[in-house]
Amino acid sequence: MTNLADDALIALDNLGDRAASLVNPTIRLGVTGLSRAGKTVFISSLVHNLLNGGRLPLFEPMRSGRISRVRLEPQPDDAVPRFQYEDHVRALVGERVWPDSTRAISQLRITLDYESASGWGRLWSPGRLSVDVIDYPGEWLLDLPLLAQDFRTFSETTIALAQTGIRRVLSAEWFSAMALSDARAPADEADARRLAQAFTAYLKACKSDERSLSTLPPGRFLMPGDLEGSPALTFAPLPKLPEGRAPKGSLWAMMERRYEAYKAHVVKPFFREHFARLDRQIVLIDALQAVNRGAEAVQDLERALGDVMACFRPGANGFLSSFLTRRIDRVVVAATKADHLHHESHPHLEALTRRLVDRAINRIGLSGAGVEVMALASVRATREATVKQDGTTLPVIVGTPIAGECIDGETFDGKRKTAIFPGDLPENPDSFFQAIESNSEEPLAPTLNFVRFRPPEMEAPGGELRLAIPHIRLDRAMQYLIGDRLA
Numbered sequence: 001m002t003n004l005a006d007d008a009l010i011a012l013d014n015l016g017d018r019a020a021s022l023v024n025p026t027i028r029l030g031v032t033g034l035s036r037a038g039k040t041v042f043i044s045s046l047v048h049n050l051l052n053g054g055r056l057p058l059f060e061p062m063r064s065g066r067i068s069r070v071r072l073e074p075q076p077d078d079a080v081p082r083f084q085y086e087d088h089v090r091a092l093v094g095e096r097v098w099p100d101s102t103r104a105i106s107q108l109r110i111t112l113d114y115e116s117a118s119g120w121g122r123l124w125s126p127g128r129l130s131v132d133v134i135d136y137p138g139e140w141l142l143d144l145p146l147l148a149q150d151f152r153t154f155s156e157t158t159i160a161l162a163q164t165g166i167r168r169v170l171s172a173e174w175f176s177a178m179a180l181s182d183a184r185a186p187a188d189e190a191d192a193r194r195l196a197q198a199f200t201a202y203l204k205a206c207k208s209d210e211r212s213l214s215t216l217p218p219g220r221f222l223m224p225g226d227l228e229g230s231p232a233l234t235f236a237p238l239p240k241l242p243e244g245r246a247p248k249g250s251l252w253a254m255m256e257r258r259y260e261a262y263k264a265h266v267v268k269p270f271f272r273e274h275f276a277r278l279d280r281q282i283v284l285i286d287a288l289q290a291v292n293r294g295a296e297a298v299q300d301l302e303r304a305l306g307d308v309m310a311c312f313r314p315g316a317n318g319f320l321s322s323f324l325t326r327r328i329d330r331v332v333v334a335a336t337k338a339d340h341l342h343h344e345s346h347p348h349l350e351a352l353t354r355r356l357v358d359r360a361i362n363r364i365g366l367s368g369a370g371v372e373v374m375a376l377a378s379v380r381a382t383r384e385a386t387v388k389q390d391g392t393t394l395p396v397i398v399g400t401p402i403a404g405e406c407i408d409g410e411t412f413d414g415k416r417k418t419a420i421f422p423g424d425l426p427e428n429p430d431s432f433f434q435a436i437e438s439n440s441e442e443p444l445a446p447t448l449n450f451v452r453f454r455p456p457e458m459e460a461p462g463g464e465l466r467l468a469i470p471h472i473r474l475d476r477a478m479q480y481l482i483g484d485r486l487a
């Protein structure tokens, strides 16, 4: 549990941040989401659009011409890797490939000079706001509940979950490995490693499974960051622990000690040094992919979202509210990659995402106040058109599918543009969630067609050159996350 030292350290960090913020007003903006949700692409496009005067009509300070200068500046935290903005933009714009996957935390500072909208504010002008954008894996947030669990509880919950649904199949090898070891036997490094490896393989199998079962702590087993190969990750749950305490020198005692070390040296510092200092947060989710993969994936996303949201709304979480002295006052949950659908379907994606968020939040007994939900595309890789087929007009999207992508038996070469009828989501999310709860094996949205597209050409269809990366509703997210601080 938290102790005085943690609280004091967080209070000190916050005091330091506040003092710095008086001289140089700052927002610390957290960007998170499960892996491949679109975090890196989101930050790259956001920064590119700000630096290059992108089309941002819903971002009021830009629309009204009050932003006079935007620039990247050295970040305040020397110990955190810098977000490799230039590399990512070179990939996106220069090579038209998606940036590489990232596995750890990173940070970037962007500073805006602006003229205040109010006469009073202009007396003090020009205003200046620094936005520190912090990219971190959503998996790390899912570790939070561990802080309240001892090793016995962790073992019991993890093993019980591994016996449900498809996980029962994926955990078979790990269970046979567990059957071979005895918790009370003398500690043995080889045994510990064997169990940790079998456990990690199970976690990885869940994650790469079609049904995309991704909500499993400990987060660093899948996203080790700088701990790759570290002994701090060489532990695993143990089955059927007898009453009482672990015998001295036993495998049980060793696993318990490492589990506690993981909490103390990995989980707590993350919450203390990074999470507890955020002001605003955006959570990106790939709702379309989950829908495409079926009911179990959607339920899994809902559970992960609930666990993540619990970190931002610490009211219901006694442990966390004592840990956090600063409160994240605005949260956006955004369904990404909306450019995979025709704009007529965007309200359906948004309704579905809102329902997903409401369900996740209700399940953990919280209210949705201060949570904004939207569907966006950080990078718009497609444009819209219509085709006539048998006398009816169909809305289609046009883009360049990535080499090797396949639809209706046709494989693409990565060069040719193609029109695709993307299909639609159900108009009413109720019917959708009824289908999920009935646990049928039927596809949830049978008409959806998914193909991954390359990032767009910077030359617009009319021949003019775009200055900034095209997007869908990125400006709406910006307005909610930072617009009020530029008033």
Ligand SMILES: Nc1nc2c(ncn2[C@@H]2O[C@H](COP(=O)(O)OP(=O)(O)OP(=O)(O)O)[C@@H](O)[C@H]2O)c(=O)[nH]1
Pocket: 033, 034, 035, 036, 037, 038, 039, 040, 041, 042, 098, 099, 100, 101, 102, 103, 137, 336, 337, 338, 339, 340, 376, 377, 378, 379, 380, 381, 452, 453
């Ligand atoms: N069409 C389209 N595809 C996107 C968009 N954003 C992300 N993608 C796709 O999603 C993939 C993952 O995006 P990233 O930004 O790398 O995701 P991430 O959350 O940083 O992923 P990790 O670093 O691996 O956790 C990309 O490689 C793209 O294929 C978008 O706005 N439009």
Ligand SMILES: [Mg+2]
Pocket: 039, 040, 041, 100, 101, 102, 103
């Ligand atoms: Mg990334």
